[in-house]
Amino acid sequence: MSTRINPRVVYLPTHAIQRAARRFPTPFFIYEESRIRANCKRFRNTFRRYFPNFAPLFAVKANTNPEILRIIFSEGFGADASSEAEAWITRRLGATGMYTGNYTTADEFRFVLNTGCFRLNLDDASMLPALRKIGVPEFLSFRINPGISQGGMKSLYLAGPDAKFGVPTRDVVAAYWEARALGVRRFGIHAMTGSNVLDERYFAAVAAKLLEIAGKVKKAIGIDFECLNVGGGFGVPYRPEQPSLDLDRVAQGIRRVFDRQCKRYNLREPVLMAEPGRWIMADAGWLVGRVHVVKHSSKTFVGIDAGMNDLPRPAIYGAYHYIAVVGKPPRGRKELVNVVGRLCENNDQFARDRRLPVVAVGDLMAIHNAGAHAYAMGHNYNNRLRSAEVLITRTGALKIIRRAETIRDLFRTTNLA
Ligand SMILES: Cc1ncc(COP(=O)(O)O)c(C=O)c1O
Structure with a gap:
């Protein structure tokens, strides 16, 4: 055969x-510029077919060469940054984006907020007191650990009980409540649960979980979400016999979930975001x-x-x-x-x-x-x-x-x- x-x-x-x-x-x-641009266009346009306001970010950690970033930003991507240097280069290139640190120090928050080009995505509510001292932003998102995970290999599983990332589901309502009490007015919700995932159904499962959690938060404290970020993790085949991820099926699956869950939980539809690194580069x-x-x-x-x-x-x-x-x-x-x-x-x-x-x-x-x-x-x-x-x-x-x-x-x- x-x-x-x-x-x-x-x-x-x-x-x-x-x-x-x-x-x-x-x-x-x-690196081949035409392939980078083609990947960016395919990613953006596939999602825009189902989500006209889709807002893609590029995970700068995947490739930080300024020339590469310039190409990707020019294709309509913002930056997903996770360190001071990634924030610095994003600013230097005139882009904007979302900052997802983890176990972030107060100095790091200060540095990132001073760039003036990032919306913050917090890994945990325990970081809120540090923010209070620095200045509470109008917008805040939390990275959630929704308890489900997948990845190209076990070490690429980024959620679940063993993962160091994200607000555990049981603490999510309290986290948003505390953020609002501090003065945050606009909210996002995010998850990054695994890397190099080649199962199309998985991304819809993550979106469904996030919308269910968003629904609980809305019911408990009445806030709506401006954006929902399903993270990165879009897999690519590394072996010649592996099939590629069918991105259209991914986007369609998330669309179906949005239609169902927003109705079920009475949610205003958030802007869909994603932050691929590997899939683009x-x-x-x-x-x-x-x-x-x-x-x-x-x-x-x-x-x-x-x-x-x-x-x-x-x-x-x-x-x-x-x-x-x-x-x-x-x-x-x-x-x-x-x-x-x-x-x-x-x-x-x-x-x-x-x-x-x-x-x-x-x-x-x-x-x-x-x-x-x-x-x-x-x-x-x-x-x-x-x-x-x-x-x-x-x-x-x-x-x-x-x-x-x-x-x-x-x-x-x-x-x-
Ligand atoms: C928060 C976050 N977003 C996005 C990515 C990009 O992942 P990938 O390159 O698998 O798409 C990573 C990678 O570890 C990440 O930690």
Whole structure:
């Protein structure tokens, strides 16, 4: 039986990558502007078919490169930020959005409110006293832990009893009551319950739960909600045989739930919001490394010049990323290999026992789905330097949008002369 290959997973701008590798040293991340824009349009337009006022945000934590953010903001997205630096870059680029911190400090609140471009989404009512000292905003939203969760893997479950996030359902009415007593006048409700979810029905289930909770709050203290944010978590396939999430079915499902629950709980319909990161950026980026060692021992280890410091997902989560040998058709001669990086860690392996076209030193490898939660999650362990980021612009030109780090950069914050 032949397996159906999902073209979204295996798509690769081969010629642009080969051109980039002739101009710039490897490793580097490379992003395709036309794909980023197409993803933004598809996301926004699909939801707008069912929710004309739909207000999308981009989860800045997924990819924080200013040039990438500029593209996404120009496609009508606001920012979902979660740290001072994310708030800072949003302001610097002239965008606005929602701020969802967790276990936020008073200084952080102050910083974010001073940017003047964020609506706050609080992780818990216990943060209200800090806000009282800083200045109570007119609008406030709470992130709810509605008790249900899903994710591409257990570590991506972000709600339920083990999760550190969100106001537990039993405390929600009290939280809004306290916020209103402090002087908040306009309200939102939010949940972010899991990441990389590929089950279309799940998003409707989250919306249904949030509207049920909104209904309880309305009944208890009479407030209506200006917006309802279902968070991010829209999954993308990482394996070639995985189907894509059917976004139209997601939006339709949420529409049905809105119609039913708003009537049942006598709610004024809130503006629907969502804050995808992965869905917008993952399949518009690749990490490109060059093979510099092929070692035949107990297994065949293919060493590339990128590492877990560039893309930690396989090491942290055991996540699968499709890997292509650039310019070699996947149908040619194959061998079973482990693709590894240069760090002194045995989990610095991008793939284990993967059947790939036979490679030689000098070949290029592209690790797919590296546009989201990749560079942004990277680090300097082993004092490895952060790689460059390249953009394939709409005209096909190659543009360095972040240079590679240097050893001097690494020690710039120490007191080394
Ligand atoms: C509050 C919040 N919103 C949105 C996102 C984006 O998630 P994703 O990239 O899975 O869409 C995250 C990711 O962790 C998050 O924590």
